Amino acid sequence: VSTSLILVADDDDDILLLVTTRLRRDGHEIVQASRGDTALALAREMKPALAVLDVGMPGLDGFEVLAAIRADETLNDTKVLLLTAKAQESDVRRGYASGADAYVKKPFSPAELSQRVTALLDLA
């Protein structure tokens, strides 16, 4: 499995660390953000292969960051995985409709998240 640069953004420090820890075990390089606007700035600067975005974040929410990434031509190769604690079907549908490559509900199994990430990166 090749390793990639992954942007992880979540306003909850514990979950940020959880995702980071698990993906680092897979050998990926991680950049972290705890706000939506910082996440977008980092994405533009670092051009990560994948952005793992929490939906509910201060600054910009996950959907807004996703929209900005999709609108940015220099980020065409960046995949986006949305994380959300909202369990409603309407949110899942909105997630896919807004162009996310994957959508993972909280709470998630770190192993399962790792598999989803690997699958997304292998497609690239």
Add this chain to the structure above:
Amino acid sequence: VDLRNALRGYRAGGVFLALGLALSGIYFVLPSGNAQSALFDAAGFAAAAAILTGVRVYRPSAPLAWILFAIGNLCSAVGDLLSTLLNDPPIPSAADWVYLAGYPLLATGLVMLLIQAGGHHRRAAVGEALIITLAFSLVQWTYIIEAIVDGPGSETERAVAAAYPMMDVVLLAALAGFFTTAAWRTPSFLLLVAGVVPLLVADEIYGLTANSYSSGDPVDLGWMLSYVLWGAAALHPSMRELSQARPRAQELRVSGVRIVVLTAALLAGPAVLLVQEARGVHYEVWAIAVPMMIIAVLVVLRLATILRALERIRLQLVEADRVKDEFVALISHDLRTPLTSIMGYSELALDDDLEPPIDSERRGYLEIVSRSSHRLLRLVDDLLFVARLQAGRLDLTPTALDLRDVARQAAVEGQRRAEAKGIELVFRAGGPAEIEADRGRIFQLLDNLVSNAIKFTPEGGVIEVSVRTNASAVLEVRDTGVGFTTEEAGRIFERFFRTDAAVEGQVQGTGLGLYIAHAITEAHGGTISATPREGGGAVFTVELPRANGNHSTK
């Protein structure tokens, strides 16, 4: 009204009431003469004295109404005395002026009590009182006043004679207004009503039979009773409460009495018309038509108010529903975030690749944390689901699917848990069972049934999951578990229902699983049933409409 409560602390009033009633009886035994007249005249003064005593003893915060009652009764008493002294003078006499002065005082007192009693629906109360008053006045006009006005005698004589039935209308209006408030159940008020009613009845009978009246007539009983009851009302401790501003009643009570009274009021006009017409007697069209028109307007106004209030309530309910929904979503979100950490870090800590590996004791502890957090997550999901269900927001995304596939998936996922408990789980399927349904929901439904079967089946048991088709697609889950009684079968799909066996056996659960299963089945236009098996165990049968058959989604 709780009689015991009503009578508590009513000793003096009780004695007054009993004595008054006894003397009223004696009044009719006595021969016509001075003793009889004296007894009757004394009743009025006694009533006024009793009311003043009540005011002194119970010290109501707004005593004015009661003082007006006392003066009103005193006026009548003086009138009685003058009548006696003048030896039943013809109308109009000095007695009449005193009598007539009393009525407005009594009515004003009642209105004051009415205003103090307030109530949330004061405007409604006034409207209804007006309707009753108008109906009464048109009856009063047709049967009593008109005859007096058109009758013999000088203008003054007729005016004074007509004033009595008019005063009765005023009294009834005040009384009717009070009846539409929440305070009408107060014992003191009931005694007041009991006092006004015989007064009105006596006045009415007198109005109809004025020419044949003489002192000692049975009509006197009404007036005498009225005195006794006014006094008794003021001597009841609840008179204090009655004359105090009270918190507004929140609920709009529609008592049977109120409906009957209002209906009678609405029917009074047409009824009088029909009766007069049938008897071939003259009637004044405007005297009936005008009150009826005003009544019609009042009814429409009242209706408009009610409709507006209903709309307001509906909007409030919609808002409350939205707030509740937001609240549930928020709670769910806030529970999920810490759960993510608990479950995620437990998993990381249990990771086999971790160096150094953890010892088996700690591993065991962490596994319990992990298991419990999964159970907690399931509970949160179930509660969220039920909350959304209650709000009528079960989103279904139906697609074409084969019930066998979903059932197989549920069986496979249950397999590991069943094996861990030493239970055999068998899956059997016949031909294709195509349905149009929400895959996630159907899986949730089947998973609930399979999980339930595993939960309630002891070691060594067998669970059979099978899919077949007839007119519908049929799924069956049979277990050899603790089962339930036939009585419990009727309630098993109720929210939070748990069988005795589940409670006694300390089987974990909230009583939501089958409720959810039932809701999902119904939302798909299907049916679910539970049957106890002979010798223990249960059969759950889900029938879903087959694809291109009839189905409905919420």
